[in-house]
Every structure is written in structure tokens, then in C-alpha cells.
Amino acid sequence: MPETTRILLASRPEGRPAPNNFRTETAALPEPGEGEALLKIRYLSLDPYMRGRMSAAKSYAAPVEVGAVMEGGTVAEVVESRDPSLKPGDMVLSYSGWQSHAIAEAKHVRKLNLERAPVTTALGVLGMPGFTAWAGLLTLGKPKQGETVVVAAATGPVGSAVGQIARIKGARAVGIAGGEKKCRALTEEFGFDAAIDHRSDNFAEELAAACPDGIDVYFENVGGAVFEAVLPLLNSFARIPVCGLVAQYNATGPSEGPDRLPGLMRAVLTKSLTIRGFIQTEFAEKMPEFLKEMGPWIAEGRVRYREDIVEGLERAPEAFIGLLEGKNFGKLIVKVS
Amino acid sequence: MPETTRILLASRPEGRPAPNNFRTETAALPEPGEGEALLKIRYLSLDPYMRGRMSAAKSYAAPVEVGAVMEGGTVAEVVESRDPSLKPGDMVLSYSGWQSHAIAEAKHVRKLNLERAPVTTALGVLGMPGFTAWAGLLTLGKPKQGETVVVAAATGPVGSAVGQIARIKGARAVGIAGGEKKCRALTEEFGFDAAIDHRSDNFAEELAAACPDGIDVYFENVGGAVFEAVLPLLNSFARIPVCGLVAQYNATGPSEGPDRLPGLMRAVLTKSLTIRGFIQTEFAEKMPEFLKEMGPWIAEGRVRYREDIVEGLERAPEAFIGLLEGKNFGKLIVKVS
Numbered sequence: 001m002p003e004t005t006r007i008l009l010a011s012r013p014e015g016r017p018a019p020n021n022f023r024t025e026t027a028a029l030p031e032p033g034e035g036e037a038l039l040k041i042r043y044l045s046l047d048p049y050m051r052g053r054m055s056a057a058k059s060y061a062a063p064v065e066v067g068a069v070m071e072g073g074t075v076a077e078v079v080e081s082r083d084p085s086l087k088p089g090d091m092v093l094s095y096s097g098w099q100s101h102a103i104a105e106a107k108h109v110r111k112l113n114l115e116r117a118p119v120t121t122a123l124g125v126l127g128m129p130g131f132t133a134w135a136g137l138l139t140l141g142k143p144k145q146g147e148t149v150v151v152a153a154a155t156g157p158v159g160s161a162v163g164q165i166a167r168i169k170g171a172r173a174v175g176i177a178g179g180e181k182k183c184r185a186l187t188e189e190f191g192f193d194a195a196i197d198h199r200s201d202n203f204a205e206e207l208a209a210a211c212p213d214g215i216d217v218y219f220e221n222v223g224g225a226v227f228e229a230v231l232p233l234l235n236s237f238a239r240i241p242v243c244g245l246v247a248q249y250n251a252t253g254p255s256e257g258p259d260r261l262p263g264l265m266r267a268v269l270t271k272s273l274t275i276r277g278f279i280q281t282e283f284a285e286k287m288p289e290f291l292k293e294m295g296p297w298i299a300e301g302r303v304r305y306r307e308d309i310v311e312g313l314e315r316a317p318e319a320f321i322g323l324l325e326g327k328n329f330g331k332l333i334v335k336v337s
Numbered sequence: 338m339p340e341t342t343r344i345l346l347a348s349r350p351e352g353r354p355a356p357n358n359f360r361t362e363t364a365a366l367p368e369p370g371e372g373e374a375l376l377k378i379r380y381l382s383l384d385p386y387m388r389g390r391m392s393a394a395k396s397y398a399a400p401v402e403v404g405a406v407m408e409g410g411t412v413a414e415v416v417e418s419r420d421p422s423l424k425p426g427d428m429v430l431s432y433s434g435w436q437s438h439a440i441a442e443a444k445h446v447r448k449l450n451l452e453r454a455p456v457t458t459a460l461g462v463l464g465m466p467g468f469t470a471w472a473g474l475l476t477l478g479k480p481k482q483g484e485t486v487v488v489a490a491a492t493g494p495v496g497s498a499v500g501q502i503a504r505i506k507g508a509r510a511v512g513i514a515g516g517e518k519k520c521r522a523l524t525e526e527f528g529f530d531a532a533i534d535h536r537s538d539n540f541a542e543e544l545a546a547a548c549p550d551g552i553d554v555y556f557e558n559v560g561g562a563v564f565e566a567v568l569p570l571l572n573s574f575a576r577i578p579v580c581g582l583v584a585q586y587n588a589t590g591p592s593e594g595p596d597r598l599p600g601l602m603r604a605v606l607t608k609s610l611t612i613r614g615f616i617q618t619e620f621a622e623k624m625p626e627f628l629k630e631m632g633p634w635i636a637e638g639r640v641r642y643r644e645d646i647v648e649g650l651e652r653a654p655e656a657f658i659g660l661l662e663g664k665n666f667g668k669l670i671v672k673v674s
Contacts, residue, residue: 248599255595258592259595261598265582265585272613273613273614276609
């Protein structure tokens with residue numbers, strides 16, 4: 001019988017997740033049935049949205065049940081297959097969660113082309129985060145030549161792609177990140193026009209100085225203080241695609257006043273703003289178009305990416321807790337085996 | 338020399354406007370020059386946006402200067418003309434403000450067709466408010482057959498048109514208004530599917546009960562407590578066109594906490610909401626299409642309207658102050674002469 005080592009949700013966190021919200025166990029897996037395959041997980045993707053799944057609050061997806069395996073995207077190797085489309089040794093993208101092995105239905109995995117790009121990119125720049133950036137920016141943000149696009153968590157897999165795609169479309173890209181090292185990477189490695197450190201005492205002033213023509217697109221994946229500084233700089237008809245709010249995922253209750261909602265609505269009205277939440281699954285039918293466009297951009301070096309690879313499944317909880325505090329530098333991936 | 342009696346902005350209000358924020362004077366007008374006409378104002382439109390013009394705060398339009406004539410749309414009769422396109426006796430739509438007479442450039446007025454509808458409709462259902470409803474609902478709200486559309490200030494000129502157009506498009510219309518009389522008019526006169534009194538102690542529960550399938554379009558022209566009750570009822574992919582926030586126009590400073598902005602952004606994200614501010618001028622090129630569609634709807638009785646006509650320019654300040662508190666019933670118009 002195959003076995004899996006897996007990390008379960010042990011309890012729901014109050015605020016910041018702690019190591020004791022997770023529990024590791026080893027369990028037997030059934031043999032793969034007709035149309036299924038046994039997978040050995042190679043890489044596990046860690047992403048901010050997982051914080052939402054740990055809570056019971058209503059969201060776009062059902063929460064992970066207490067006692068269930070933590071969810072997540074994975075790159076895996078086929079060990080045994082009972083489906084003609086897969087054979088041992090194939091590398092696939094699957095949604096197998098935080099574990100070492102899994103049984104998957106062949107129709108729910110996607111075979112990866114090993115010649116095109118390193119397999120880990122299927123979890124980052126050529127996967128969900130890259131697609132989120134591409135679809136959200138181009139479909140909702142619609143940056144035009146010469147406009148200014150601002151994105152936070154800008155060295156992350158979504159933010160770095162947003163800025164680089166904005167530049168390909170002729171817009172000016174201003175990135176926000178935490179710390180000097182990340183900010184340097186934004187301009188030197190990812191080609192952003194300007195980088196602002198959100199830890200700076202003069203963050204709002206520095207952002208304003210970096211956006212002399214105002215902001216036309218704010219790609220919101222963070223929330224919190226950054227949004228506050230962005231709001232007064234938004235131009236008329238600015239677009240704000242919202243794909244994440246990592247800065248508030250650990251919030252435990254109503255925030256203290258003053259109430260900023262009336263001010264936001266006033267800005268929406270007087271500047272004809274568009275605020276639009278989205279989840280990348282909404283654009284699923286555009287995935288082939290994305291791969292066709294993004295693949296060459298990466299091959300030509302027009303879109304660069306950075307990965308932060310942590311060794312060992314047992315380190316996933318600690319790495320995930322750090323992710324929510326911006327400790328990673330690039331797409332956070334756990335090398336499982 | 339022609340004369341005009343006019344109402345000026347005497348001082349900027351702090352919060353709720355008071356009669357002493359206005360001042361009346363009589364002044365001489367110049368003779369009309371080449372391409373101009375002397376107008377005798379018949380009707381003055383009073384609208385919530387005028388509250389914004391009384392303040393110095395940045396908005397989509399410049400504020401009225403202290404000592405200047407209060408702005409506003411008017412229906413006027415041509416008394417004397419020095420332009421071939423206008424002759425004495427013509428009725429025109431002009432933007433002449435709170436006064437009895439005015440000089441206007443012929444190219445800035447629109448001649449009204451007296452046979453089509455009463456001239457006052459050019460200030461309401463066939464004018465700026467009706468156009469705001471039509472353009473905002475159809476271009477941004479995009480109600481589909483069977484969806485639920487909610488609008489507040491629903492007996493007002495914008496709200497009543499929103500609900501009736503929503504029904505023409507096959508949607509369910511739920512209106513919110515203050516008091517039993519207005520609520521009755523919503524269902525009996527304007528054909529809304531349901532009407533909710535925002536003064537009710539159980540307002541939020543009653544709104545929820547009136548929207549068993551949730552809310553797909555919330556046409557925001559009020560803000561405040563109504564928005565609060567709407568938010569939890571919004572369906573995924575709901576659209577929120579924002580054309581006004583009358584409930585907060587008299588606010589004098591930051592609102593007390595808790596801070597509702599994080600909750601709003603969470604809803605935007607998890608429900609893929611679209612919030613979109615707009616001013617009807619954005620859609621100006623659609624005005625002919627609007628008149629072509631709305632005219633027959635009115636003629637056929639498919640869109641009804643109600644006017645609240647106050648006699649005498651001197652009553653404009655009092656009527657306007659009441660408007661901000663929902664005291665009018667239908668499109669508020671001052672009969673100037």
C-alpha cells in the first residue's frame with residue numbers, strides 16, 4: 001500500500017496562524033482506481049489565498065475542514081497510472097495539497113512540457129500567480145501607453161508579473177515592496193521604473209513623488225496602508241483590480257475607526273473609479289492565450305521571475321506563516337521531494 | 338436694461354446648509370451680444386449634486402465661488418435673441434442657475450420640443466436625472482432578465498427611472514424610500530416589485546426578505562446606512578454604479594469607527610464585485626439614443642415620473658435644504674415665473 005505524509009489543518013487560527021494550527025501525519029493511500037494515478041509530489045506552492053481557506057468565514061471557495069489536508073497546487077511525478085493519458089515519470093500540475101503522495105484523477109491534472117520551462121514555473125510565473133497578473137491587469141486594469149501602473153508585493157509572483165507586463169504594454173510600472181533589497185530587485189532585476197519601500201517613514205510622500213502623473217491602474221493584492229497612500233493619487237477613471245488583501249487576512253475583528261468607507265466612496269464618485277474584485281478562475285478560458293503570450297516573454301527575458309524554494313514539506317507551515325508577513329522573496333515553493 | 342433677481346452663495350455651509358448660506362440680490366444684466374439671447378427663467382431644477390458645488394472640496398466640477406450665482410439647470414423662454422437659431426417665445430434648456438433672467442450663448446442652450454412632453458421633463462425624466470438613470474443602469478449596471486436591481490431614493494427622479502427601466506429589461510426592481518406614502522407610490526405608481534422603508538427599525542431584515550435571490554445590481558445614489566444593508570446581500574459579480582452619495586454630502590469630517598473599508602474590500606474580493614463611480618457627462622454622446630428610447634417609454638406609460646413643484650425662486654434655498662433630507666416627493670423643481 002502506498003503511504004503519504006501530509007499536513008492537516010489542526011485548528012482554525014485566530015489572527016496570525018501558528019505552528020500548532022497544523023498537524024503532520026502519515027497515512028495509507030488506496031491503490032489508484034480506474035482513470036486515476038498515484039503521484040509523488042515534487043513541489044508544493046504556498047500562496048496567500050490559503051489563509052482564507054484556514055478560516056470558516058464565507059469566501060469564494062469552501063474552507064478546508066479541520067482535520068483535512070491543507071489545500072494547494074503541486075507539481076508531481078506520476079508513479080503509477082491507471083489512465084492511458086499518463087505514464088510513470090510524467091510530470092504533472094495537480095491540486096494535491098500539502099503532502100508527499102496523492103491519488104489524483106487523470107482528468108484533473110495537466111501534463112507539463114519539460115522542455116518549455118522549469119517545472120516550478122507551473123506554480124508561479126506560468127501558473128496561477130502569473131495568470132492572475134496577466135488576466136487581471138489586461139482584462140480589468142487595461143493599462144494604456146504612458147499610463148502609470150502601481151502594484152504592491154511587487155517582488156512576489158503576481159506583483160512582479162504585473163509590473164513587467166505593464167511595461168510591455170507601454171505603461172510606467174511603480175512597484176512597492178518591503179526593504180531595500182527587494183526594492184533594488186524591482187528596478188535592477190524586474191525593470192520597474194520606480195520602487196518604493198512601504199516600510200519607509202515617508203512612504204506616502206515617496207509614492208506620490210514616484211507617480212508625478214498620478215495613478216491610472218492600482219493592482220490591489222495587499223490592502224491596508226498601501227491602499228490608503230494610493231487613494232489620493234488615483235486619476236479620474238482609474239481602475240483597481242482586486243485579487244488579494246494579504247495585509248488584512250490575519251485581522252480578527254472590526255478595524256478601529258475612523259471609518260474610511262465614506263471617503264472611499266467619495267473618491268469612487270468624484271473620480272469615476274472602477275474597483276473590481278476577481279479570482280483568476282473567472283478567466284479560465286483564457287489560459288491557453290496566456291501560456292502562448294507569457295511563454296515567449298519569459299524565453300526572451302522580457303518577463304523575469306524569482307523563486308524562493310524551501311526544502312522539505314515539514315517546513316511548509318513556517319514558510320507559510322512567513323509569507324503572510326512578506327518574509328519570502330519571490331514565488332514561495334516547498335521542495336517536497 | 339434687463340434685470341435679474343438671483344440667489345448667490347453667501348458662504349460655504351459647514352454640514353447641513355442653512356438659509357444664511359444664500360443671499361438674494363437684484364442686478365442689471367448686459368444687453369445680449371452677438372450669438373446670445375436674453376432668457377426669462379421659467380423653471381429651475383434642484384438636485385443633490387449642488388451640495389457639492391457649495392463646498393470648496395475637490396470634486397469632478399469646480400465649486401461655486403462665494404458671491405457667485407448658484408448653479409443649476411433651467412427651462413427658460415427666449416425674450417430677445419441675437420442669434421438666428423433662437424427667436425422670442427422659444428423654450429430652451431439652459432444652465433442659467435438660480436435666477437429670474439439670464440444672458441446665454443445660443444450654442445449652449447437646447448431648444449425644447451413642446452409637443453413631445455411637458456417642458457419640465459427636460460429637467461427630470463427626459464433630462465439629466467433620467468439620463469443618469471438610463472446610462473448608469475444600462476451601461477454599468479447591465480441588469481439581466483430575472484436579476485434583482487435595488488435602488489434607494491427610489492421615488493426621486495433618478496431612482497424611479499432606474500427601477501422602471503430595470504423592469505423593462507426584465508429584472509426585478511426593489512426600491513427604498515422614506516415613509517409609507519413614498520413606498521406605496523413605488524409599487525402602485527412606479528410598478529416596483531417591492532418597496533422598503535429605510536426608516537423601519539427592521540430595515541436590513543426587510544430588505545433581505547425582499548431580495549430572496551440576493552442583489553445583482555445596486556444603483557448607488559445615497560450611501561450611508563442603505564449601502565450597509567445592501568452589502569451582505571450582493572451576489573457574486575454584482576455591479577454597483579455610484580452616481581451620488583446624498584446621505585453623506587452634509588458630513589463635516591471623518592466618520593466614527595469601526596472602519597468599514599476592510600469589510601468592503603473583502604466583499605469586493607470574495608464576491609468579485611464591481612464598484613464604478615460615474616457622472617452622466619461621461620456618456621454625453623449617448624444622449625440622442627436616450628431621448629429616442631425614453632420618449633416612447635414615457636408616451637406609452639412604461640416609465641412614469643412625478644414632479645414636486647415649488648412656487649417662487651425665493652423658496653429655492655428652503656426647498657434645496659429639504660431635498661438633502663428627502664423631504665421632496667419626485668423631481669424637485671422651482672417654478673420661477
